[in-house]
Amino acid sequence: MARYRGPLSKIARKFGEPIFGPDKALERKNYPPGQHGFARKRGKKSEYAVQLAEKQKAKYTYGILERQFENLFQKANRLKGITGETLLQLCETRLDNVVYRLGIAPTRRAARQLVSHRHIEVNGEIVNIPSYQLKPGDVISVRQKSRSMDAINLTKGTQMDWLEWNSATASGRLLNVPQREQIPENIKEQLIVELYSK
Secondary structure, three states: OOOOOOOHHHHHHHHOOOOOOOOHHHHHOOOOOOOOOOOOOOOOOOHHHHHHHHHHHHHHHHOOOHHHHHHHHHHHHHOOOOHHHHHHHHHHOEHHHHHHHOOOOOOHHHHHHHHHOOOEEEOOEEOOOOOOEOOOOOEEEEOHHHOOOOOOOOOOOOOOOOEEEEOOOOEEEEOOOOOHHHOOOOOOHHHHHHHHOO
């Protein structure tokens, strides 16, 4: 099975960042996982190792598998603009990520599940594809039947200025594609571009 189903804290500790949200395990043990966590200081990392780690961090952050991530990069490469920024914009405008950013779900994994279990509508139509690419102006809403579920948060709203949330109608709107400075993720996209350009 390709999807990682192990402990998320282990991945966060590997990168030394809370990439899945606040993590007490990361606060207690701020060193890499494994038997040799403290002692694993094998000198300087190679350029390739740094680039690969950055790509892996981006993949784990957005919950995208290798083939899908590579396809996103190829698409970003074909589009106009800076490839690295375009790649992050494509990741941010995925349906599961926007559901998470709107505050409907507490994590990206929870958002992915809500989408695949048919609780989310786009422009009034049920969409159950987490990787569905949204366009500016699209309206994302929680299905009428699903609004009473405990797992769905309709009151929190979003802190992103490229999204708009209306708790009265349990719907949000993608106002525009986010610029790089509007994306809070700590990802050095230039390293990913360099890795794929080899």
